[in-house]
Amino acid sequence: MRAEQPDGPAGSTRRGLDVVEIRKMEAADLDGVMVVERQAFRHPWSTELFRRELMHDWSTILVGAGRPTSAVPGQPAVLGFVIYWLVHDEVHILNLAVHPVARRSGLGRRLMVEAIERGRRAGASLVTLEVRRSNFPALALYRDLGFRPVGIRPNYYVDEGEDAVVMILDL
Numbered sequence: 001m002r003a004e005q006p007d008g009p010a011g012s013t014r015r016g017l018d019v020v021e022i023r024k025m026e027a028a029d030l031d032g033v034m035v036v037e038r039q040a041f042r043h044p045w046s047t048e049l050f051r052r053e054l055m056h057d058w059s060t061i062l063v064g065a066g067r068p069t070s071a072v073p074g075q076p077a078v079l080g081f082v083i084y085w086l087v088h089d090e091v092h093i094l095n096l097a098v099h100p101v102a103r104r105s106g107l108g109r110r111l112m113v114e115a116i117e118r119g120r121r122a123g124a125s126l127v128t129l130e131v132r133r134s135n136f137p138a139l140a141l142y143r144d145l146g147f148r149p150v151g152i153r154p155n156y157y158v159d160e161g162e163d164a165v166v167m168i169l170d171l
Ligand SMILES: CC(C)(COP(=O)(O)OP(=O)(O)OC[C@H]1O[C@@H](n2cnc3c(N)ncnc32)[C@H](O)[C@@H]1OP(=O)(O)O)[C@@H](O)C(=O)NCCC(=O)NCCS
Pocket: 002, 040, 041, 095, 096, 097, 098, 099, 102, 103, 104, 105, 106, 107, 108, 109, 110, 130, 131, 132, 135, 136, 137, 138, 140, 141, 142, 144
């Protein structure tokens, strides 16, 4: 954990953004989540897809939520999110994104650690994910958390014809 990110539910990022809490997404967070999603991905999920995800019992979306501070007026309320499925003994990470203004401040790590811990408490023994071969920031984060590559899915991201690296973490 970075020095700027103390353990616990609250903390202040390197850029003075206030991460108040990591909690389950609510319907009221949808607009904020969509801002982060669109900033993070060339082919963002639709609002409808997020709405549907919120209804699935097996799916959890955690958000890193902030509040306006004097240091950064008008900072976005949702600074990042992680989506995971819990199926049998496996946590599958579907999506992780942090708003550009909040990157490199430890929020991506905190979201992943929280998802993993919730999965562990629910009895999971394995965490899996796919990541683009070229996504060095994400690959670095996952390796740092102990994930190891176990295979390649060729042409998994069809739009760009890019391979996915499959990574797993044993709990
Ligand atoms: C990947 C992503 C979620 C990381 O979020 P973040 O909050 O910036 O990451 P953190 O600050 O928690 O970084 C944790 C560790 O990840 C690694 N890391 C993160 N960003 C990095 C970068 N740009 N270059 C190299 N390593 C990086 C580092 O090991 C870092 O630890 P350090 O800061 O102590 O060196 C963010 O870059 C993002 O939203 N990217 C676009 C969406 C995306 O690619 N999602 C992943 C899909 S699989």
